[in-house]
Amino acid sequence: MRAAERVRQAIEDLGFRPQPAAQSLKSRVTRSVAVVVPDITNPYFASVVKGVDSIARKEGYNIFLYNSEEDGARESGIIADLYGRVDGVILTPADESPAAGARLEAARMPTVLLDRECGEPERFNAVLVDNEGGAAQAARYLLDLGHTDIGVICGPLNTTPGRTRHDGFLAVLEQRGVELAPGRVQISDFREEGGYQTALRMLALETPPTAIFVANNLMCAGVLRALHDMRVGVPGELSVIGFDDLHLAELLDPPLTVIGRPTDEQGALAMRLLLNLLAGEAARPRRIVLDTRLVIRESCAPAAPRAPANPNGTRRPRA
Amino acid sequence: MRAAERVRQAIEDLGFRPQPAAQSLKSRVTRSVAVVVPDITNPYFASVVKGVDSIARKEGYNIFLYNSEEDGARESGIIADLYGRVDGVILTPADESPAAGARLEAARMPTVLLDRECGEPERFNAVLVDNEGGAAQAARYLLDLGHTDIGVICGPLNTTPGRTRHDGFLAVLEQRGVELAPGRVQISDFREEGGYQTALRMLALETPPTAIFVANNLMCAGVLRALHDMRVGVPGELSVIGFDDLHLAELLDPPLTVIGRPTDEQGALAMRLLLNLLAGEAARPRRIVLDTRLVIRESCAPAAPRAPANPNGTRRPRA
DNA sequence: TTGAAAGCGCTAACAT
DNA sequence: ATGTTAGCGCTTTCAA
Numbered sequence: 001m002r003a004a005e006r007v008r009q010a011i012e013d014l015g016f017r018p019q020p021a022a023q024s025l026k027s028r029v030t031r032s033v034a035v036v037v038p039d040i041t042n043p044y045f046a047s048v049v050k051g052v053d054s055i056a057r058k059e060g061y062n063i064f065l066y067n068s069e070e071d072g073a074r075e076s077g078i079i080a081d082l083y084g085r086v087d088g089v090i091l092t093p094a095d096e097s098p099a100a101g102a103r104l105e106a107a108r109m110p111t112v113l114l115d116r117e118c119g120e121p122e123r124f125n126a127v128l129v130d131n132e133g134g135a136a137q138a139a140r141y142l143l144d145l146g147h148t149d150i151g152v153i154c155g156p157l158n159t160t161p162g163r164t165r166h167d168g169f170l171a172v173l174e175q176r177g178v179e180l181a182p183g184r185v186q187i188s189d190f191r192e193e194g195g196y197q198t199a200l201r202m203l204a205l206e207t208p209p210t211a212i213f214v215a216n217n218l219m220c221a222g223v224l225r226a227l228h229d230m231r232v233g234v235p236g237e238l239s240v241i242g243f244d245d246l247h248l249a250e251l252l253d254p255p256l257t258v259i260g261r262p263t264d265e266q267g268a269l270a271m272r273l274l275l276n277l278l279a280g281e282a283a284r285p286r287r288i289v290l291d292t293r294l295v296i297r298e299s300c301a302p303a304a305p306r307a308p309a310n311p312n313g314t315r316r317p318r319a
Numbered sequence: 320m321r322a323a324e325r326v327r328q329a330i331e332d333l334g335f336r337p338q339p340a341a342q343s344l345k346s347r348v349t350r351s352v353a354v355v356v357p358d359i360t361n362p363y364f365a366s367v368v369k370g371v372d373s374i375a376r377k378e379g380y381n382i383f384l385y386n387s388e389e390d391g392a393r394e395s396g397i398i399a400d401l402y403g404r405v406d407g408v409i410l411t412p413a414d415e416s417p418a419a420g421a422r423l424e425a426a427r428m429p430t431v432l433l434d435r436e437c438g439e440p441e442r443f444n445a446v447l448v449d450n451e452g453g454a455a456q457a458a459r460y461l462l463d464l465g466h467t468d469i470g471v472i473c474g475p476l477n478t479t480p481g482r483t484r485h486d487g488f489l490a491v492l493e494q495r496g497v498e499l500a501p502g503r504v505q506i507s508d509f510r511e512e513g514g515y516q517t518a519l520r521m522l523a524l525e526t527p528p529t530a531i532f533v534a535n536n537l538m539c540a541g542v543l544r545a546l547h548d549m550r551v552g553v554p555g556e557l558s559v560i561g562f563d564d565l566h567l568a569e570l571l572d573p574p575l576t577v578i579g580r581p582t583d584e585q586g587a588l589a590m591r592l593l594l595n596l597l598a599g600e601a602a603r604p605r606r607i608v609l610d611t612r613l614v615i616r617e618s619c620a621p622a623a624p625r626a627p628a629n630p631n632g633t634r635r636p637r638a
Numbered sequence: 639t640t641g642a643a644a645g646c647g648c649t650a651a652c653a654t
Numbered sequence: 655a656t657g658t659t660a661g662c663g664c665t666t667t668c669a670a
Binding site: 337338340341342343344345346 | 662663664665666
Binding site for chain 1: 336337338339340341343344349351354358359360362365366368369372376381382383384385386400402403404540543544547565566567569570571572573
């Protein structure tokens with residue numbers, strides 16, 4: 001075994017570095033994975049990416065990062081570009097369209113869906129959270145506080161979290177026999193500006209709701225900004241609960257009550273799952289679903305008893 | 320030129336996709352760049368990365384993302400791994416040590432430094448902000464408010480922003496003849512927990528300062544959390560000014576006054592600069608320095624006139 | 639205009 | 655234990 005030593009020495013002396021391109025060409029393996037998220041600027045995804053990175057690094061994998069900007073077309077382009085460049089992909093699809101699923105299957109590479117599904121759910125590995133359960137927690141919390149006139153600001157219904165949070169929330173209302181007046185359920189776009197505009201619209205209703213559930217963090221930031229701009233007191237005039245923790249949520253005015261969930265753990269889990277796939281575990285797709293938790297802070301107050309009829313339609317101060 | 324058409328057709332029909340590894344092996348070009356940041360979870364870096372991505376994508380470049388975790392050793396490993404994998408690198412060095420610079424030069428690939436410098440500044444392309452100027456703005460603002468007993472929570476002095484913000488701030492104090500009592504200047508680590516602990520330590524001083532300048536966003540979040548936990552009123556008891564905007568700064572309690580600066584523009588600029596290098600512009604290294612701006616919100620109040628001596632050393636309520 | 643072939647740097651299989 | 659060689663899939667040069 002003296003040869004091995006001599007080789008090591010020569011590598012050292014000559015500063016030899018193997019060339020990844022040549023290695024890949026020969027071995028058909030890149031030791032790289034792609035992570036495709038809608039927006040790295042969303043703290044949730046930043047955290048997820050960090051979780052992915054922590055595992056990837058440990059295993060010697062490199063990460064290609066892509067922003068789809070919540071745009072299916074852009075996402076298609078990205079997936080197409082991935083061919084031959086990575087061993088696998090962790091993807092948060094921009095929408096649930098079967099097209100997205102088809103494109104992925106066409107790319108024929110190990111894939112783990114993260115936070116959202118697409119195509120036929122049973123065909124993909126995925127790491128998700130219990131959105132329905134989380135939204136239901138929020139609904140029950142608001143109901144238990146006495147609110148019956150609740151606004152719901154949803155994400156796009158053609159995304160998994162958009163649809164399931166919507167469904168989970170409304171299911172509880174229905175189950176408890178609470179019916180929402182028109183204009184109470186608004187579909188927005190998971191973006192801050194969307195939340196802002198939607199909140200404005202909701203405030204302009206003849207009698208605004210007494211509480212709002214906002215289905216993600218960015219929209220919730222927009223809602224908060226709108227309420228701030230319109231000088232609506234939270235939770236005095238309006239209770240607010242968000243989905244996804246915001247980094248400084250506890251320092252906000254008031255500290256924000258939210259449905260929280262694991263973030264970097266989700267990323268780490270996704271990477272581990274992908275690693276298994278790469279190791280050739282051809283088992284049938286796994287769906288891992290993580291639990292949410294209700295983080296009670298101070299943005300929700302008990303509903304003041306409401307007059308059964310409000311003759312002149314003006315708001316009355318509450319709580 | 321009928322051949323060209325026939326080829327296109329065949330590509331289409333056979334679903335032919337060139338193999339990046341083979342292309343790279345032959346052409347010695349990867350159409351990939353690395354972005355190495357201390358922490359993608361820091362909203363500042365997330366935004367920077369998004370800026371890089373916006374340009375990269377447009378030019379058909381792919382981005383490898385790496386987290387150095389503010390750790391020079393880890394950063395070394397990353398840089399070493401980059402060999403042959405990317406055409407260039409955009410890097411925020413973990414520290415300013417010449418070692419980091421040497422490693423980069425050894426890697427011998429087009430490099431753009433972002434936000435921080437290392438090695439001999441004149442040898443690298445860099446996109447920076449005017450940290451000294453920004454810190455000076457903060458100092459002047461606090462001084463003009465009447466504060467003379469000011470706490471300074473700095474980042475590591477072996478990083479560019481850590482050192483220059485420290486220097487810029489103290490230079491103004493000196494220039495105005497303000498001398499700081501012992502314990503007023505604390506070195507921390509740019510992390511939230513570090514800010515938290517440092518703030519606690521500062522509050523424990525016999526007579527805490529009347530205002531604090533915090534040299535980055537994460538530490539500032541920690542400071543705010545500490546003040547919140549200790550029930551210290553801002554700006555009633557203590558004025559706070561941060562460096563780097565926080566996403567929800569205006570919704571905080573109170574809205575936070577900060578030194579702001581461009582973020583995604585900084586990333587976009589860095590990528591454009593790198594693109595120039597890759598295009599073979601062998602011009603001598605360029606340093607681009609962007610301006611900061613003072614964003615006045617509500618976390619700083621005028622200093623109450625202070626009794627020249629404070630016999631029993633207890634705090635008096637202010638403003 | 640079209641076709642043939644060399645070679646990028648590595649790995650793995652084979653022969654010595 | 656050591657040395658030789660074919661070939662991964664592409665680009666580019668040179669020949670026809």
